[in-house]
Amino acid sequence: MNFQVSQQIRQSQSLVMTPQLQQAICLLQLGNLDLRAFIENEAEENPFVDVRVSKGEQDYGRSLALPSQSKGGSASDDFDYIGSRAADNLPSLYGHVSSQFDLMFTDPRDRMVAEVFLEALEPNGWLGEEMELIAERAGLSIEDAEEMLHLVQRVEPAGLFARTLSECLSIQVEEKCLMTPLFRSLLDNLPMLAAADLNGLCRVCGCTMDELKPVLKELRSLNPKPGTDFIYGDVTHREPDLIVSRGAEGWQVDLNRSTLPAVVVDEDKAQQVMHDRTASTYIGERLSVARWLRRAVEHRNQTTLMVGAEIVRRQTAFLNDGPAHIVPMTLKDVADAIGVHESTVSRVTTGILIVTPQGTFGLKSFFSTALASDTENAASSAAVRHRIQKLVKDEDPMNPLSDDAIAKVISEEGTHLARRTVAKYRDMLKIASSFQRKRAAKLAQA
Known part of the structure; x- marks a missing residue:
């Protein structure tokens, strides 16, 4: 070698x-x-x-x-x-509630316990921890923690420190002095309302549709997430x-x-x-x-x-x-x-x-691909998404357009579009399905 x-x-x-x-x-x-x-x-x-x-x-x-x-x-x-074009900055949710606690709780120990509840407050205004854990951190019994919860729930805006949607809305109804047996029954059956089962609600609540409509109108005026007004308060534009x-x-x-x-x-x-x-x-x-x-x-x-x-x-x-x-x-x-x-x-x-x-x-938002078209100038995917938005905006709320119908309209205008493409773009635009839009319209008209 x-x-x-x-x-x-x-x-x-x-x-x-x-x-x-x-x-x-x-x-x-x-x-x-x-x-x-x-x-x-x-x-x-x-x-x-x-x-x-x-x-x-x-x-x-x-x-x-x-x-x-x-x-x-x-x-x-x-x-x-x-x-x-910039909006005025709003106070943070934490700062807003903390300033109210300073006035509500003069006893130092109560103020410290209230701070434990404040630490558990989610950005949407709901309580983000179980009562057992909050009671343990605050050194309270469950009964005392429940009593303190009722106190902190008095802060403005009404609905903060709620544990469920029903409790959040109930606090706001009580604050407006609107709570009636019918309103209470409605809040106890919110899943039926979410399913737009208005006839079933009338049977459960023991009322007529005419009696239910004004209560639904008041319900729509409530804020299910009262903390959201403060989420962006500290964000610099x-x-x-x-x-x-x-x-x-x-x-x-x-x-x-x-x-x-x-x-x-x-x-x-x-x-x-x-x-x-x-x-x-x-x-x-x-x-x-x-x-x-x-x-x-x-x-x-x-x-x-x-x-x-x-x-x-x-x-x-x-x-x-x-x-x-x-x-x-x-x-x-x-x-x-x-x-x-x-x-x-x-x-x-x-x-x-x-x-x-x-x-x-x-x-980056100006870059989009071209879709197949019968015309000389191909449409961009961004333009098609805007067209879908406009079609949904102009539709009959009680007879919304399905994905197939939207695809057919746009295809007849010269841009070939499949139903699955419409569904994908609709999800990107955070537009609900035709079934969900119809249900929402039904609730809005009730």
Whole structure:
């Protein structure tokens, strides 16, 4: 057996994911607020980095659907445009109830016991733990825990700390002084009401349909989940990253300058300390990182605007006429049009919001596949979903359209659609089945 040693020279290319390249890729999918937080974090570690809100001094220009200088506006103008659409923050459910407990329970021990109940309160306003466990944690007997439960159930809004739907509604009825034997019997038979068995309810409650209807009307005015008004009270409304407006030359896209961060490199500070030879290596490294971060953010902003402009160019019909006119579009279509990789478009559209005359949307929502059609212009799946929504909205509530009927209507309009596809889109839109919609309509008319 012979062994030979040989030497070969081969040349190849490969992409090395440096830490800076990884950061640049991550910047593409950050919204304005997340980007600002990232830059502020870098500024804490780098003395030559400062973050400011852009005033529009840089032009990320492009020939199609880009910001008009006359309509760019100031940062304060953009903030007023967006801020006027944000609702006032509401107090949290925990804070709302806790402030009432402070007034209700002057004894420190009772206040601590009430806090145990508050910790068991679910976001929907119901009690999320069994009474045995709450009593054990509070150091109470079951009887004392039940007595405390009746006390905490006096907080506003009525219905908090209920254990069942019947108890939640009963608290609200009692608070309105509307409890009657008929109302009590109705609350004891809620499963029959959910099944829309109104005739059976009349038999069980011992009343006529005319006597039952006003009670059902009062029941519909109650809130089965009284805590839901507070669920989103502490959530900060996120502002969009791109703004679409109609200009003299058509639709235009602009970066939301009210939240757009810009990296400022303090070159003067670097020059002042550069003479310190003991720190020259550190200064040079930090200054290089600061300059790279500025270029990376500028590239992110330019890429975001390019992608947004191309989407607007392709979705002009949507901007003019609404969601029913969204045209089919893929990531590859946009990537080929602006000369970037498909993965770049995917990253940019992941975390970016755009405000349009039709509402605020994530850029990702504009991408949809084309469905088979008899017409030259194929309909997008997004447009078909909007069509299904409209058909359900306009249907006769007492004679709702089945999935087969919806599929037939849309197919007759030129887009081939199967019943199972309608069912899938209906589930995506959180639309109930025709049977459930008919039952709900029957209850609403009772």
